[in-house]
Amino acid sequence: MASLYLVRGILMLTLVLLNIHILKSNCESITRDSEKAALLKLEQDWGKPAALNWSSITNTDHCDWSGVICTDGFVTGLSLAGRDLYKPIPKAICSFKNLFYIDLSKNQISGSFRTSIFNCSRLQHLDLSFNSLFGFLPANIHKLSPKLAYLNLASNSLSGSIPSAICQLHGLRFLHLDNNYFNESYPAELGNLSELQVLSLAYNPFAPGRMHPQFGNLSNIKYLWMSNMNIVGEIPDTMSLLSQLRLLDLSSNRLNGMIPSRVWRLRSLEMLYLVNNSVWRLRSIFLNNNQLRGSFPSSLWSLPELTMIMIQENGFSGSLPKNNFISGEVPTNLILHAPLQVLVLAGNMLSGLLPSRIWYMQYLKKIDLRKNNLSGIFCFIKIRSRKKHEAPSPQWKLTTFQPISYNVEDILCGLTNNNLVGRGGSGKVYKICLGNNCKIAVKKIGNGLKKDGMLEKQFQAEIGTLGSIRHANIVKLLGFISTSESKLLIYEYMEHVKLANEDVNSN
Numbered sequence: 001m002a003s004l005y006l007v008r009g010i011l012m013l014t015l016v017l018l019n020i021h022i023l024k025s026n027c028e029s030i031t032r033d034s035e036k037a038a039l040l041k042l043e044q045d046w047g048k049p050a051a052l053n054w055s056s057i058t059n060t061d062h063c064d065w066s067g068v069i070c071t072d073g074f075v076t077g078l079s080l081a082g083r084d085l086y087k088p089i090p091k092a093i094c095s096f097k098n099l100f101y102i103d104l105s106k107n108q109i110s111g112s113f114r115t116s117i118f119n120c121s122r123l124q125h126l127d128l129s130f131n132s133l134f135g136f137l138p139a140n141i142h143k144l145s146p147k148l149a150y151l152n153l154a155s156n157s158l159s160g161s162i163p164s165a166i167c168q169l170h171g172l173r174f175l176h177l178d179n180n181y182f183n184e185s186y187p188a189e190l191g192n193l194s195e196l197q198v199l200s201l202a203y204n205p206f207a208p209g210r211m212h213p214q215f216g217n218l219s220n221i222k223y224l225w226m227s228n229m230n231i232v233g234e235i236p237d238t239m240s241l242l243s244q245l246r247l248l249d250l251s252s253n254r255l256n257g258m259i260p261s262r263v264w265r266l267r268s269l270e271m272l273y274l275v276n277n278s279v280w281r282l283r284s285i286f287l288n289n290n291q292l293r294g295s296f297p298s299s300l301w302s303l304p305e306l307t308m309i310m311i312q313e314n315g316f317s318g319s320l321p322k323n324n325f326i327s328g329e330v331p332t333n334l335i336l337h338a339p340l341q342v343l344v345l346a347g348n349m350l351s352g353l354l355p356s357r358i359w360y361m362q363y364l365k366k367i368d369l370r371k372n373n374l375s376g377i378f379c380f381i382k383i384r385s386r387k388k389h390e391a392p393s394p395q396w397k398l399t400t401f402q403p404i405s406y407n408v409e410d411i412l413c414g415l416t417n418n419n420l421v422g423r424g425g426s427g428k429v430y431k432i433c434l435g436n437n438c439k440i441a442v443k444k445i446g447n448g449l450k451k452d453g454m455l456e457k458q459f460q461a462e463i464g465t466l467g468s469i470r471h472a473n474i475v476k477l478l479g480f481i482s483t484s485e486s487k488l489l490i491y492e493y494m495e496h497v498k499l500a501n502e503d504v505n506s507n
Helices: 002-045 115-119 164-168 188-192 213-217 237-241 261-265 298-302 332-337 356-360 408-413 453-468
Strands: 068-071 074-079 101-103 125-127 132-135 150-152 157-160 174-176 198-200 223-225 231-233 247-249 271-273 284-286 293-295 308-310 315-319 342-344 349-353 366-368 373-375 380-382 397-400 420-423 427-433 439-445 477-482 487-492
Touching: 002 074, 164 188, 188 213, 213 237, 237 261
Parallel strands: 074 101, 101 125, 125 150, 132 157, 150 174, 174 198, 198 223, 223 247, 247 271, 284 308, 293 315, 308 342, 315 349, 342 366, 349 373
Antiparallel strands: 068 074, 366 380, 397 477, 420 427, 427 439, 439 487, 477 487
16 A cells, blocks of 8 residues: 555656646747747847848747857847848847847947847847947946946947946946047046956047046056047056056057156056157166067157167067168157167067168167177177267268178178287288178278378279289279278188288187
8 A cells, every 4th residue: 555655656746747847848938939029029120131031931940040149049149240230229139038148230220329228137248339329328327237248339429428337337347439429528437347358448539638547446457448539648657557458559649748667567568559649758668588579669769768778588570670770750860869878689589680870879878689680780789978079970981893792780790809810000800701601801991091182092093903803813802891080991701811911810
């Protein structure tokens, strides 16, 4: 008997569980049907654009419809970017209880920001960028889902001010409000969004105002884009507290004064844009011994008060500006009088020729270009400082008797004690290697030849005669470099050959 009761109990329990399963299946079926109906209502409210075409495939599972994202059979996302949608956002969009992702970007959706989106209580991602939304953002925008982490309203026609209520969405990590017509203010309380990683406010005609120092509280910010915003005044010192910052773009504002010196100590900073401002008082750049890559920002060469650049032991690549060392647009007279005193670029991957005008920079005292791929540069060069009343260095003139693959700078850089192979009464002889097995001998003649104009003319005539001689037993004269103070004769290098009574070293 006891076993009979047990069997009955098990049977009744099985029936109960089966009924629960049937009821649950029916409920799920009803819910899924309601989701399909809601999708068709969305399509109708948007005018049945051809890019949706859901109503023509109603006999299929709605989770297979284009732009519909499902999880476990239920709608969790709508990815409808670029679907030619132009009507306002329908209220039915929040009919899906599990919806957490909406992307309606790159359409032509018009109208104001719809507060009906507040009903999407689980929403985490909302992208309405590149549409035609206009008007003010609602003052109660904080009623968006508290789970919202991504909000993109960029490239619309929104205006007025950015409401401070948006700062109550404490879960925001990405906030894009750039490229609109916001023409009033943006709240300082944005600095309280401690989870924010990306903040983009650029290209808005805000009322002129200073940059909020509270932005220094954005402890997790990585990308801060604030160009073309009518920012005035100085950059707050608090910007140097943004330890995670990778990109800071403050270009095309009305900033002035000094850049906070500690900004250059931000180890994560990769890109800093300050173009088209009046921030000209940067005097020193210290980026040495990091792992920085890419090209060194060309705009930094144009800072007129810059006196020291130390970026050694990084991975900077590219070439130095060729025509003008400071900048391609800076006048020559500024180059020759630029206040740069120390330039240390050693241990990078710079290539190309060292610009010739660097040798005539008036205040340059120290330059280190070792461990690069710069043509003709292999030594540590120290240039003596010159007093203001001293005349500038004379210009070197190169005269050649046949085509050559080197220039004045290659030869001047080779005139070191390590390359000295001989000396005599009239000068010194250097052996210079220029790559590709090209070896030359350079004889430097000192100031003793500078006596009068007639001697200079005679020297030129004799050089011209020697340059025309071609004989197996005579070393070829390739050319010469001259100034008013000294001469450099360039010969084809030959082992164990003396040049004009010079004592050549055994090595």
